Amino acid sequence: MLPDSVTPLAALAVIVASFFTSALTASFGLGGGLALLALMSGVLPASAVIPVHGVAQLGSNFFRFLLQRRDVVWPIILWFAVGSLFGAYVGGRLYVGLPEWLLKAAVGLFVLFMVWGPKPRGFAPGPKSFAATGAMGAFLSMFFGATGPITAAMLSVARLNKLETVATHAAAMVFQHGLKIFVFGFLGFAFAEWAALIAATVAAGFLGSWAGTRLLKKMPEKSFRRGFNLVLTALGVYLVIAGTAEALATR
Numbered sequence: 001m002l003p004d005s006v007t008p009l010a011a012l013a014v015i016v017a018s019f020f021t022s023a024l025t026a027s028f029g030l031g032g033g034l035a036l037l038a039l040m041s042g043v044l045p046a047s048a049v050i051p052v053h054g055v056a057q058l059g060s061n062f063f064r065f066l067l068q069r070r071d072v073v074w075p076i077i078l079w080f081a082v083g084s085l086f087g088a089y090v091g092g093r094l095y096v097g098l099p100e101w102l103l104k105a106a107v108g109l110f111v112l113f114m115v116w117g118p119k120p121r122g123f124a125p126g127p128k129s130f131a132a133t134g135a136m137g138a139f140l141s142m143f144f145g146a147t148g149p150i151t152a153a154m155l156s157v158a159r160l161n162k163l164e165t166v167a168t169h170a171a172a173m174v175f176q177h178g179l180k181i182f183v184f185g186f187l188g189f190a191f192a193e194w195a196a197l198i199a200a201t202v203a204a205g206f207l208g209s210w211a212g213t214r215l216l217k218k219m220p221e222k223s224f225r226r227g228f229n230l231v232l233t234a235l236g237v238y239l240v241i242a243g244t245a246e247a248l249a250t251r
Contacts, residue, residue, distance in 0.1 A: 001196040003048075010043035011197050014056075015204045022060040022205040024231075025148075026067075026166065026212025027219070031231045033057050033148045033173075034238070051184040052194050052201075054141075058177040059202030061170045064209040068167035073160060079127045080151070080172045083134030088179040091139040101246035108239025116233070129154065134176070141180050148173055149235045156232060162224035166216060 002011055017039045021032030036056065040049050065072070137150045151172050155165050185191060191198070216224070 003045075003193050003197075005045045005048075006043075006197065011200070013043055014040060014197065015200045018056055018060065018201040018204040019208040019211075022064070022208030023212035023215070024208075025060065026064050026209045027215045028166070028224070028228050028231045031235060032060070032208075034235055048189075048194065051181070051189045051191065052198060054177050054180045054184065055191065055194075055198045056201040056205060058174060058181060059198075060205030060209055061173040061177060063206040064170040064213065065167070065174050067209060067213045068163065068170060071163040071167035072171045073158075073164050073168045074171075076130050076155075076158070076168055077171050077175070079130040080134035081175050083131035083136075084138040084172075084176050084179055087135035087138030088141075088176075088183055090135075091141070091183075099247070099250070101243040101250070105240050105243030105247075108236045108241075108243060112233065112236035112240070134172070138176050138179060141176060149232060149239075151176075152228075152232060156228065162216065162219065162221050162228075165228065 002008065014036075017036055021036040023032070024035065025032030033053075037049070037053050040053050044052060133151055133154045137148075140150070148169065152165075152169055155169055158165075160168065181191075219227075
């Protein structure tokens with residue numbers, strides 16, 4: 001039931017990780033996707049990591065969306081979707097000459113700036129900024145995989161409460177990962193070969209989303225905001241360090 005290139009132990013590691021990373025994302029709105037991507041990169045063939053990760057994240061975020069759908073801020077999703085369509089189209093057609101280490105470092109610096117940097121005069125999230133976020137995230141997602149922190153960074157300054165933040169992020173990621181899977185399917189990736197592992201990973205992600213959502217509802221707003229910024233900061237620092245390390249390794 002597994003591809004020849006995947007051992008049962010590696011498959012078990014991915015499934016267990018899906019539960020815990022989905023719980024992390026459901027609690028704080030982000031973090032789990034990047035953590036799962038890092039683990040998959042170590043145990044799965046490189047050519048399968050981003051497509052399989054995309055399906056796993058679609059399932060995890062879809063169940064999180066179902067559990068939290070009443071708190072989604074739909075006007076944000078509308079503009080995000082418009083930008084994502086453009087980003088996915090361009091990303092599916094163009095070859096990106098930039099090295100992956102530079103993309104990682106750039107995303108990390110962007111996240112850190114959005115959380116801790118000074119905001120430009122007159123800055124306010126709106127249709128243009130959310131459309132631009134969707135376009136950038138969808139484009140980079142085709143090559144980098146986990147770009148949830150880009151959307152989360154924008155939501156962090158949108159004056160939403162904890163439930164609106166996490167639910168809106170879930171809806172945005174459902175749309176973006178769905179687009180990515182469609183593009184990879186169009187390009188010929190054999191998803192059927194990975195169906196059993198994907199199904200088990202998605203099921204574990206659902207259980208993790210349920211557990212994380214229960215924790216989120218009990219968490220004080222102040223604790224959520226502190227934890228949300230802490231996770232964002234940790235992800236930003238990780239991406240900058242990982243990008244720098246890869247740049248040094250290629251020299």
